[in-house]
Amino acid sequence: MSDAAIFAISLGVTLVGLVISWGAYRRRGAGTGLRGAALSLVPLAAAMTGVTEFFVDLAFSPVKWAGVAVAGLAVMLYLASGAMLSRRAGAGAGGGGKAAESGERRRSAGRAAKPKRGVEGPAPGGGDPEMAEIEKILRDRGIS
Numbered sequence: 001m002s003d004a005a006i007f008a009i010s011l012g013v014t015l016v017g018l019v020i021s022w023g024a025y026r027r028r029g030a031g032t033g034l035r036g037a038a039l040s041l042v043p044l045a046a047a048m049t050g051v052t053e054f055f056v057d058l059a060f061s062p063v064k065w066a067g068v069a070v071a072g073l074a075v076m077l078y079l080a081s082g083a084m085l086s087r088r089a090g091a092g093a094g095g096g097g098k099a100a101e102s103g104e105r106r107r108s109a110g111r112a113a114k115p116k117r118g119v120e121g122p123a124p125g126g127g128d129p130e131m132a133e134i135e136k137i138l139r140d141r142g143i144s
Helices: 003-028 030-040 042-049 051-059 062-093 098-108 129-140
Strands: none
Touching (some): 003 030, 003 042, 003 051, 051 062
């Protein structure tokens, strides 16, 4: 596609978007209108910077599609290797080595042992025992 055709299409889309944004400004306010205007200017900016040509070339070029497929394969392989490495690291830590012991000490450091108490009886004054249980749970979690 020629540069003039791409620019004309982008300019048309931008103008239609700006008209719609003006209507949104009148109906819904300045915030919505400005957001619409910003999004409406994207096609024109893409045409002026040459990004649109890249996407037009991408749509009609099998070589570029093959490049996109190779890039996708690279991302999938990278993610799979990360999952494999994290699984291997998790299996090594479960063996009871020094790293696992120091990890346990680090996790438990700073936590005070709280004695577990049963649910207290009904609230004073003959309240609902279920409400007393809920209040106790909230108190234990620090919610007043």
